[in-house]
Amino acid sequence: MSKPQIKAFVFDAYGTLFDVHSVIEKCNELFPDKGEEISKVWRQKQLEYSFLRQLMGKYTTFLEITKDALYYACKEAGVELSEGNKKELIKSYLKLEHYEEVESVLKELSSFQKAIFSNGSLDMLTPLVDQSSFGHLLDEVLTVDEVKQFKPTPMSYQLVLEKLGVRREEVLFMSSNPWDIAGATSFGFYTAWINRQDKVMDELGVKPHYEYRDLNGILEHIE
């Protein structure tokens, strides 16, 4: 494979830059015996509902989907979700911790375009990025909400090209989510799967161009 000429480094948010584990902790705190199961189902349904609503042609914001998924997870677990607990859990999604290498990696990329591209809506992304230590290092925070097309549809990834003024093969896209990597690869981006938990890649007919344990791996593309 010839070395790509990358102009823009584009990052998924949840699981890639930000650790959703702080939500798990809050779940365990509020639902001591059932926190782990609830948080697992919450995340699973959050993804599933974004896929299904896109297929059904019934888009709504990721914030609404996140609330719906939490409601389902609690109902399935047989616990009541009080308004207070709901607010607290949703709030924790706006304060997720980021992975430790994010800031130093972004600093190394100073001469390139750097953007977040997420299924999250701005009512979730803006507070999250603002409370982080690296918001000022990003050129753009892009959301699918602008086109109302969830990843992994081709129309969603198209937004990146329009907003950053680059061609597909000038983008290196990073995600920890195999389905996001499959969608972005299929669309024509160069892709780096940030495989933090040593998972198995999904069988969707495409493979990532690169695979790294954390974001430090992508620095080989600026050497």
Added chain:
Amino acid sequence: MSKPQIKAFVFDAYGTLFDVHSVIEKCNELFPDKGEEISKVWRQKQLEYSFLRQLMGKYTTFLEITKDALYYACKEAGVELSEGNKKELIKSYLKLEHYEEVESVLKELSSFQKAIFSNGSLDMLTPLVDQSSFGHLLDEVLTVDEVKQFKPTPMSYQLVLEKLGVRREEVLFMSSNPWDIAGATSFGFYTAWINRQDKVMDELGVKPHYEYRDLNGILEHIE
């Protein structure tokens, strides 16, 4: 709700008419300690891959997806899938047992149109229906493969109208899958959720018109 004037009774196949449990048994037989986990992940990825490929615009047949999902499930479980085991497991999908009430319910519906409408391709559906005891009671076996649009897209459900020559509100659609019920309801069918395992309905902004424990419940619509 005024009583609908149903002309066509349309059934999802997997989980609704046919019990996927026989696959679980075969998995347990071939992978003694890991069969349950493998069969669970197999089904989960089978559904997920159909959704994701539709979103990515990378349709392939449900048979291919079923093979891909099985391959993933075995890889994740750390077991080798021999060609022999693969063939045996796929073959078991063509010989699933049906739920016990299916035949008697279909007989009661003799004066109505009756059809299967499934994400399965004909290379899976035809052998399955042929080996059952009720194939001759069905007017049509419809597959999304004809339009290359997986459920729950609106375009997939549209096929039912074209093939059966009915209007949306003349269809009662039965499925055990909450996402299928959500898609069909959103499309405009009357829907009956066959909730065999007493699950919680998904939060996708729509509810089934009816909910029954098994297919006998739908007979109230012919009285």
